[in-house]
Amino acid sequence: MDKETQIFSGYTELSLDRSTEFNPRVIFLNAREMQIEKVLINKMEEVKFDYIDTHAALEMKAGASGPLVRDSSHFARVCKDVLDSPELVIQCNRELPYVLSIFFTINKDSTAIVRKDGIIWTNNLLDGPSAWFPCIDGLGQRTHYSLDITFPKTYICVGPGKDQLVATDESEDTNTVRFAIPFTVQPKAIGFALGDFKSTSVINQSEISIQYYSKTNDESFSHTMAPFPELLAEIAEQFLDQDNIITSLSVVYVPSLQEIHSFPGLILYPSNYVVSDGNAAVWVQIVPRIYEALIGQFVYFLLPVIKPDEEWIQHGLVRYFADFFCGNRYKTSFSLERRWNDMNYLAAEDIHPSVVLSALDPATGYPFRDEYLRIKAKLLINMLATSMNNDSTLLLLLRPTLKNSLSNSSGTADKFEKSVQQFCSLINFRNFKAQWLAKNGIPYFTFNFQADARNRQMKFVLYQTPSCKTTEADIFTGHLLVQLRDLEQPHEFKFPVETQLVQQQMKYYAHKPKKKKTKYEFVNGEQVEISIHHSILWVAIDPDHTWLMRVRPRLPQFMVHNMLDLVRDVYSQHETLSSLEEWIKNKDPQQWLKSFLENNKIFYGVRGHAARTLALFATPDDVENTNMSTLISWYKAEFFSNDKPKQNNFQDLQKHFVQLEVIKSMSVIRNNQGYTPREIAELLIQILDQNDNNGNQYSDDNFRVEIALALGRVFSDNADIMKRVEQILVSRVRGSHTNGGFCNHLFSAFYTAITSVLLKKYDPENPNGIISSEDHKLTVDEIRMIIFDDSPYLECKGTLFKCLLFFALMDYKISFSQLFSDVKKLASSNDKKDVAAVCLKEMYRFVLNTLPIGAKDKFECYLFFRPNKMTKEEVIKRMTMREKSLEIAETMWSIMTVDAKYHSVLRSEALRAYTTLYGKDTPLPFLEREVKKPEEIFASSGYSKTMFKIEMKRQREQMDKQLPKVGNGTEPPFNNRPMF
Numbered sequence: 001m002d003k004e005t006q007i008f009s010g011y012t013e014l015s016l017d018r019s020t021e022f023n024p025r026v027i028f029l030n031a032r033e034m035q036i037e038k039v040l041i042n043k044m045e046e047v048k049f050d051y052i053d054t055h056a057a058l059e060m061k062a063g064a065s066g067p068l069v070r071d072s073s074h075f076a077r078v079c080k081d082v083l084d085s086p087e088l089v090i091q092c093n094r095e096l097p098y099v100l101s102i103f104f105t106i107n108k109d110s111t112a113i114v115r116k117d118g119i120i121w122t123n124n125l126l127d128g129p130s131a132w133f134p135c136i137d138g139l140g141q142r143t144h145y146s147l148d149i150t151f152p153k154t155y156i157c158v159g160p161g162k163d164q165l166v167a168t169d170e171s172e173d174t175n176t177v178r179f180a181i182p183f184t185v186q187p188k189a190i191g192f193a194l195g196d197f198k199s200t201s202v203i204n205q206s207e208i209s210i211q212y213y214s215k216t217n218d219e220s221f222s223h224t225m226a227p228f229p230e231l232l233a234e235i236a237e238q239f240l241d242q243d244n245i246i247t248s249l250s251v252v253y254v255p256s257l258q259e260i261h262s263f264p265g266l267i268l269y270p271s272n273y274v275v276s277d278g279n280a281a282v283w284v285q286i287v288p289r290i291y292e293a294l295i296g297q298f299v300y301f302l303l304p305v306i307k308p309d310e311e312w313i314q315h316g317l318v319r320y321f322a323d324f325f326c327g328n329r330y331k332t333s334f335s336l337e338r339r340w341n342d343m344n345y346l347a348a349e350d351i352h353p354s355v356v357l358s359a360l361d362p363a364t365g366y367p368f369r370d371e372y373l374r375i376k377a378k379l380l381i382n383m384l385a386t387s388m389n390n391d392s393t394l395l396l397l398l399r400p401t402l403k404n405s406l407s408n409s410s411g412t413a414d415k416f417e418k419s420v421q422q423f424c425s426l427i428n429f430r431n432f433k434a435q436w437l438a439k440n441g442i443p444y445f446t447f448n449f450q451a452d453a454r455n456r457q458m459k460f461v462l463y464q465t466p467s468c469k470t471t472e473a474d475i476f477t478g479h480l481l482v483q484l485r486d487l488e489q490p491h492e493f494k495f496p497v498e499t500q501l502v503q504q505q506m507k508y509y510a511h512k513p514k515k516k517k518t519k520y521e522f523v524n525g526e527q528v529e530i531s532i533h534h535s536i537l538w539v540a541i542d543p544d545h546t547w548l549m550r551v552r553p554r555l556p557q558f559m560v561h562n563m564l565d566l567v568r569d570v571y572s573q574h575e576t577l578s579s580l581e582e583w584i585k586n587k588d589p590q591q592w593l594k595s596f597l598e599n600n601k602i603f604y605g606v607r608g609h610a611a612r613t614l615a616l617f618a619t620p621d622d623v624e625n626t627n628m629s630t631l632i633s634w635y636k637a638e639f640f641s642n643d644k645p646k647q648n649n650f651q652d653l654q655k656h657f658v659q660l661e662v663i664k665s666m667s668v669i670r671n672n673q674g675y676t677p678r679e680i681a682e683l684l685i686q687i688l689d690q691n692d693n694n695g696n697q698y699s700d701d702n703f704r705v706e707i708a709l710a711l712g713r714v715f716s717d718n719a720d721i722m723k724r725v726e727q728i729l730v731s732r733v734r735g736s737h738t739n740g741g742f743c744n745h746l747f748s749a750f751y752t753a754i755t756s757v758l759l760k761k762y763d764p765e766n767p768n769g770i771i772s773s774e775d776h777k778l779t780v781d782e783i784r785m786i787i788f789d790d791s792p793y794l795e796c797k798g799t800l801f802k803c804l805l806f807f808a809l810m811d812y813k814i815s816f817s818q819l820f821s822d823v824k825k826l827a828s829s830n831d832k833k834d835v836a837a838v839c840l841k842e843m844y845r846f847v848l849n850t851l852p853i854g855a856k857d858k859f860e861c862y863l864f865f866r867p868n869k870m871t872k873e874e875v876i877k878r879m880t881m882r883e884k885s886l887e888i889a890e891t892m893w894s895i896m897t898v899d900a901k902y903h904s905v906l907r908s909e910a911l912r913a914y915t916t917l918y919g920k921d922t923p924l925p926f927l928e929r930e931v932k933k934p935e936e937i938f939a940s941s942g943y944s945k946t947m948f949k950i951e952m953k954r955q956r957e958q959m960d961k962q963l964p965k966v967g968n969g970t971e972p973p974f975n976n977r978p979m980f
Helices: 054-059 072-084 219-225 228-240 280-302 308-329 333-348 371-386 391-404 412-421 429-437 557-566 570-583 587-598 604-616 627-639 653-666 678-689 701-713 719-737 745-759 776-788 794-809 816-828 833-849 872-880 885-899 904-918 934-941 945-962
Strands: 009-016 026-029 034-041 049-051 088-091 098-106 113-116 119-122 146-152 156-158 162-169 174-180 193-195 198-203 209-214 248-253 261-263 266-269 443-452 457-466 478-486 490-497 501-507 517-521 527-531 536-541 550-553
Touching: 034 049, 054 072, 054 885, 072 904, 088 098, 146 162, 156 209, 209 219, 209 228, 228 248, 228 280, 228 308, 228 391, 261 280, 266 280, 280 308, 280 391, 308 333, 308 371, 308 391, 308 412, 333 371, 333 570, 333 604, 371 391, 371 429, 391 412, 443 536, 457 478, 457 490, 457 536, 478 501, 490 501, 527 557, 536 550, 536 557, 550 570, 557 570, 557 587, 570 587, 570 604, 587 604, 587 627, 604 627, 604 653, 627 653, 627 678, 653 678, 653 701, 678 701, 678 719, 701 719, 701 745, 719 745, 719 776, 745 776, 745 794, 776 794, 776 816, 776 833, 794 816, 794 833, 794 872, 816 833, 816 872, 816 885, 833 872, 833 885, 833 904, 872 885, 872 904, 885 904
Parallel strands: 209 248, 248 266, 443 550
Antiparallel strands: 009 098, 026 088, 034 098, 049 088, 113 119, 119 193, 146 174, 156 193, 162 174, 198 209, 261 266, 443 457, 457 501, 478 490, 478 536, 517 527
């Protein structure tokens, strides 16, 4: 690295050996975003080479050959050709073996070398490692790597593997350090970080040394790193049992990083996952991420995959074992609770139609990076693990695989997958890829049964429907287990699921009830008294949760009550609470939900589910419905004193999580007119207005986030209440500019709530009817300023851009053309392309995922919703076919083909946004482009009248061949045809 310009230059040495009897005459390498100076053989003889900037093809400029095709499918094909093409072609007729030396200089604006806040680090996720050193950039290439870096002495360099000081130049004040990885890896495992760091070291129980690097003595980072030694020792012991492969680990704190970057023995840690001392409210969110970073040290580098669409195995294992270890650390119910939430996420999330687990992103050549797919990969690994009937079987199979990969890495993932299949008797692997990997969504199973008590027979009926709205899944097949639980023991039946509707006859011999009440004994010896209505207590399908599915049971009410009372499995409790909704208007279910909410022995996630169910089916106008009063009385009893909120105290973490869920739940309660009851609105305003965190040792950010979003859901017919809600939200959010526009999840929640309040005032038939006492032009300007600021929280900026999209939808203080212009400015800036990618992601999610008024998910649609009678197609027209429609189309095309040329994430999101807005064909604004009138063309052409008519006829015939069909298949009139 040049210490003045910070430009990197050097050379790559490739040791090439013979693998076949033929010598290659041409060597192909990837070398992007750099200048190749010369190529030497054995450091002596210079050879010829050709360097081709393949990414120049992505600009797709129209040449003399004809019109520019502006459809996304054509762009995807060009992307595939570009990504499959090498940049460096070396002609060499020498006999192998020999050493090839390639001298190069990396471009200053390369996306692979990031310079920010005095720290320089490599980012292999954008355009691959070939953007900063020539290599065969792919998953199939694995070799031994060593990395030599020369840098000024004022810096500290941290890299992968073992480090060694090679040389010191006193005249230049530079050091040269070599990093060597002791096992073969793929090129993306190479990286480094440079900066004037301060370091501290720790040696944990298993003698693995951990070195921490940060620019300042950040106490928050130190507190976050506190559990690292303990967690790493636990993982190393479970994964390797002995002979630690990783003897040292370096953790570098890079505040401006957006996600964790892992290399062998090196972790670049972002500020997103840093917490202050004792901030227990977010530890259960942070610790799984730390586990993922540490587990990735073993899985990503010791379980290599050859094909990109097989990476789901790595991601799934990393996330599955993160939950596995968290379950051991917290409670056994923790993993089941997360699994329940993940299943709801899969069922509710409507993703882009082209995203499936085994598909490749046409814009990047690699798998899609959606959170949806990471969660589904984890759940599929969980499905494999549970079908083995032993949680430790998967770990026992993984241990020898990781060890053997050190000596023989070829086909490691394939061998592991085959060994897993031998233990999964319940899964049909012939259909596994077609049904689970190549399709979106999960199955919903609805079952019913009819029991004949005289003959001890049961007729079981099962019906299957898909959950995903974008790409409907095929019928999921396999073997399913049905369990009948009687007073003494369960009766289990296994049958195949091969069609959408399954009917099954079953015989059982249940113990006859001899009295109306009896004792039921749990495994731990605890006994409870239960009422007997039938010889069967309940019916359940897949009691061990081996399938990836959601269940809607149609059971008698007494069976649901028996399951709530006797089943202590968290996942089953969630399913049973959902099935209780059928009788929610009766008094018994209300009492069950109340008892679940108030019972401190029940897991907090289940208590939160009970609170949400109480709120969703609360009818304040009905005297017999006590759901709303139950929630209010519980909250005031726990967190109020003398009609005022108590000082915050989050030491009881489980009760605090239930507190957040109750606040969230109360905000969706509506009366018969669709308005928030006055009592609820006044209570939420009081909680935020009188919030006191002075005596609390924990941060209350998460607490205020939930209150802000709850106030955003409020919709009152009282103008004074809505005014007070708006004023308190605006007054609390103004503080975001005292620190230079820095924005985190707290302020993004307040802006979300303000947007929601204004959205409830919007009437599409009277777009100028929004009346507000606050200056929301200032709110819009604040949001735009924060998006352009350097604050590191990308997700929060995405949320803010979503707020701007709704402002534009309401034609309030900003237009869609301004938003497209803002995204273009972000995309054109080298250091804000990540922000532009997040904004484009919110753009197509705004079209695909925005719920209409009255949707089932009230927690979401009471915040953001499409106005009444507005369809997705009308939203797209408002975005693309109003003012400056042609400029908007040109802007989207230029972002995709020019600004995202060397940024795979931006390129991917731009392609999906472009496809969502315009489809796969040529956008209509290009087809409707205005052309000159014939007389204007004739006046400037210099032709005679006869020649002019002949030329116009020739051009018309040529365009008729090129112009695609539009509308109902008829050609548009001549004056609407484009003159390419």
